[in-house]
Amino acid sequence: MIPKGAPVRGLLGGVKRSVEMIRNRGNWSFFHGTGYFTLVDVYSTGTVDITNGTGSVVGTSTVWTSAMVGRKMRIAGGPDYKVATFTDTTHITITPNFAEATADDDTYEIYQDTFSLESDCDRVLGQFYDVTNGRCLDISAAIRGQELMNATAYAQTYVDTVYQFGRDSSNVPQITFWPPPRSAALFRYLYYRRPTAVSTP
Numbered sequence: 001m002i003p004k005g006a007p008v009r010g011l012l013g014g015v016k017r018s019v020e021m022i023r024n025r026g027n028w029s030f031f032h033g034t035g036y037f038t039l040v041d042v043y044s045t046g047t048v049d050i051t052n053g054t055g056s057v058v059g060t061s062t063v064w065t066s067a068m069v070g071r072k073m074r075i076a077g078g079p080d081y082k083v084a085t086f087t088d089t090t091h092i093t094i095t096p097n098f099a100e101a102t103a104d105d106d107t108y109e110i111y112q113d114t115f116s117l118e119s120d121c122d123r124v125l126g127q128f129y130d131v132t133n134g135r136c137l138d139i140s141a142a143i144r145g146q147e148l149m150n151a152t153a154y155a156q157t158y159v160d161t162v163y164q165f166g167r168d169s170s171n172v173p174q175i176t177f178w179p180p181p182r183s184a185a186l187f188r189y190l191y192y193r194r195p196t197a198v199s200t201p
Contacts, residue, residue: 042181065086075107079099111182113177118191121172162178
């Protein structure tokens with residue numbers, strides 16, 4: 001039992017630093033975790049209309065869903081936009097506003113290339129394993145990340161590269177695939193857990 005009046009804040013801070021030091025000096029198996037996530041199919045059913053300078057997209061023969069909010073959208077092979085809101089199966093909005101020439105009955109694709117990892121993931125160890133297709137993908141440095149994100153020749157069957165993209169608003173690591181996935185697949189990965197935070201009074 002800690003004596004009354006003892007410097008608890010300093011004690012807990014020391015424990016926290018000690019745990020972090022031990023964790024960083026070894027590859028401790030009890031800090032290992034296994035995570036999963038699922039890639040989604042590219043959606044391109046129907047055609048779209050959108051006016052230059054606006055964000056409202058009207059679909060013909062589309063069956064859009066609320067799950068598409070946050071994914072990326074390309075219209076007629078142009079640059080990426082983000083699906084901002086879902087109204088119904090034929091009406092969504094994108095951000096930023098459409099900067100290309102007005103689209104009339106044009107083709108499009110909605111896809112997702114960035115995924116959040118487990119909430120307690122500190123870093124990924126080794127490889128991502130494509131359970132569906134039986135393939136291992138190495139993690140590459142994000143040196144060419146911006147170049148890859150801006151590229152347009154992305155229609156490949158399998159993703160070739162996984163690289164660290166950053167962290168989301170909850171400080172959870174995110175990864176991005178290149179080229180963007182075109183088919184649903186289950187992925188498994190091994191990661192190093194963050195230790196449970198020690199609260200100080």
